[in-house]
Amino acid sequence: MRDPLAPPSLRRSAVVFDVAVGAVAVLVAIASSEGQTVWMAVSGGLIALGLLVRRRLPTVMMTTAVASAVIQVASMHITVLSLLYAPMFFTAGGHPDRRVRRGAFVVAVVGSFVAGAVFPHAYGDFQTGDGGLGWATVFGTVGTGVVVLGGWTAGFVGHQRRSVAAAEVSETISELERRRVLDLYDEQAERSRLARDMHDVVAHSLAVVVAQAEGAKYTLDANPDAARDALGVIADTAREALADVRTVLEQLRSTESAGEIDRDDRDQLLDRMRAAGMRIEETEVGSADDVAVASVRVAHAVLTESLTNALKYGDLAHAVTVHHDWTSGCRLTVGNVVADTPLAPGGARHGIIGMTERAAHVGGAVSSEPSGDTWVVQLTIPDTEGTRT
Incomplete structure (x- = not known):
C-alpha cells in the first residue's frame, strides 16, 4: 500500500x-x-x-x-x-x-x-x-x-x-502558453484571410469563364464573331485569375518569410528559460540556414514545448541538454532529468500530440520517452524539402 x-x-x-x-x-x-x-x-x-x-x-x-x-x-x-x-x-x-x-x-x-x-x-x-x-x-x-x-x-x-x-x-509557462495561443490565433486569422482571397479570385473568375463559355457554345454557329469575343474574354479572365492566384501565393510566401525563425528567436527562448532558473547546455552541428524554413519553424516549436515540459516536470538542479544537428535535415534532441516532485504535476499530453502533428506536416517524427532518470524528446526531419533559397 x-x-x-x-x-x-x-x-x-x-x-x-x-x-x-x-x-x-x-x-x-x-x-x-x-x-x-x-x-x-x-x-x-x-x-x-x-x-x-x-x-x-x-x-x-x-x-x-x-x-x-x-x-x-x-x-x-x-x-x-x-x-x-x-x-x-x-x-x-x-x-x-x-x-x-x-x-x-x-x-x-x-x-x-x-x-x-x-x-x-x-x-x-x-x-x-x-x-x-x-x-x-x-x-x-x-x-x-x-x-x-x-x-x-x-x-x-x-x-x-x-x-x-x-x-x-509558472509565470514563464503562462507567458509561453499565451504566446502560443496568440501565434495560433494569428495563424488561423491568416488562413481565413487567404481562404477568402482564394475564394474571391477563384469564384469570380470561374463564374465569368462559365458564363462566357455557355454563351460561346450557343452562338458559335449563329454568330462566330460573338463566340470569338467570348473566347477572348475567357482567355483574358483566365490570365487575370492566374495573376491573382500568383499574388495570393506570393503573400503566402511573404507571410512565411516574415514568420521565419532565426538564431535570435532561439536565443530569446533560451534566455527566458534561463531567467526562470533553468540551466541549459546547448550544442549545435551545422547551420539552420541550410535547412528548409518549415523545418526550422517546426524545430523551434518542438524546442519551445520541450523546454516548457522540462520546466514543468524536470529537476532544475540539473542542466537541460539541447542538441541541434542541421546536417541532412534536422535532428533535435532535448533531455532533462525528471524531478521527484514536479513543479507543475499532471498534464493532458496535448503538447506531445501537438509536437507530433507539427513534425508530421513536414515529413518528420517525434519521440518523447524516459531513459533512466532522464526524459528525452527527439525530433527528426529528413532532408526532403531542400535548402533555403
Missing part, C-alpha cells in the same frame, strides 16, 4: 542514498549497543529505520521518530543516534504538505524542551544547589533544538526556494 505522504516518484539515486545512510545508521546502532539497555537498542533501530524510509515512507519515518523519542524519555536515556533526527526533520520541514511541515515544527519545539528536561537525568546526577541542573537543562534544550529545529529549518528553506522557483516557472 502506497504511503499517502510519499512523493509521486523518486530517482534511483535518492533511494540508494537513503539505503546507504540507513545502513550506516544500523551499523552505528549495533556498534554502540554494547553496554546499553534493550530499549536503547530498540530506539536506535527505530531511528535507523526512519532514515532508511524517510522519503519513500514519510509516515513510517515520523512514526518511528516519535516512537524512539518516547522510548528515550521513558527510559531516561538518550542514544547517540539522536543526532540523526536532523535529516528526518529536514525531510519533514521540506515536505510539500503544509500540515506535515507545521506538525513537524511543533514536535521539534516540544521535543527540544522535553529533551532538555531528560538530559540532566540521562547524563550525570546534577544538583540543584549549584545550578548544575539548570545549566544541564538549558544545554539539553538548546542542543536538541540545534539538531531538530536546525534540520527542520534547512528543509523549510529548501521548500521555500522550490516554491519561489515554481512560481517563476
Whole structure:
C-alpha cells in the first residue's frame, strides 16, 4: 500500500542514498549497543529505520521518530543516534504538505524542551544547589533544538526556494502558453484571410469563364464573331485569375518569410528559460540556414514545448541538454532529468500530440520517452524539402 505522504516518484539515486545512510545508521546502532539497555537498542533501530524510509515512507519515518523519542524519555536515556533526527526533520520541514511541515515544527519545539528536561537525568546526577541542573537543562534544550529545529529549518528553506522557483516557472509557462495561443490565433486569422482571397479570385473568375463559355457554345454557329469575343474574354479572365492566384501565393510566401525563425528567436527562448532558473547546455552541428524554413519553424516549436515540459516536470538542479544537428535535415534532441516532485504535476499530453502533428506536416517524427532518470524528446526531419533559397 502506497504511503499517502510519499512523493509521486523518486530517482534511483535518492533511494540508494537513503539505503546507504540507513545502513550506516544500523551499523552505528549495533556498534554502540554494547553496554546499553534493550530499549536503547530498540530506539536506535527505530531511528535507523526512519532514515532508511524517510522519503519513500514519510509516515513510517515520523512514526518511528516519535516512537524512539518516547522510548528515550521513558527510559531516561538518550542514544547517540539522536543526532540523526536532523535529516528526518529536514525531510519533514521540506515536505510539500503544509500540515506535515507545521506538525513537524511543533514536535521539534516540544521535543527540544522535553529533551532538555531528560538530559540532566540521562547524563550525570546534577544538583540543584549549584545550578548544575539548570545549566544541564538549558544545554539539553538548546542542543536538541540545534539538531531538530536546525534540520527542520534547512528543509523549510529548501521548500521555500522550490516554491519561489515554481512560481517563476509558472509565470514563464503562462507567458509561453499565451504566446502560443496568440501565434495560433494569428495563424488561423491568416488562413481565413487567404481562404477568402482564394475564394474571391477563384469564384469570380470561374463564374465569368462559365458564363462566357455557355454563351460561346450557343452562338458559335449563329454568330462566330460573338463566340470569338467570348473566347477572348475567357482567355483574358483566365490570365487575370492566374495573376491573382500568383499574388495570393506570393503573400503566402511573404507571410512565411516574415514568420521565419532565426538564431535570435532561439536565443530569446533560451534566455527566458534561463531567467526562470533553468540551466541549459546547448550544442549545435551545422547551420539552420541550410535547412528548409518549415523545418526550422517546426524545430523551434518542438524546442519551445520541450523546454516548457522540462520546466514543468524536470529537476532544475540539473542542466537541460539541447542538441541541434542541421546536417541532412534536422535532428533535435532535448533531455532533462525528471524531478521527484514536479513543479507543475499532471498534464493532458496535448503538447506531445501537438509536437507530433507539427513534425508530421513536414515529413518528420517525434519521440518523447524516459531513459533512466532522464526524459528525452527527439525530433527528426529528413532532408526532403531542400535548402533555403
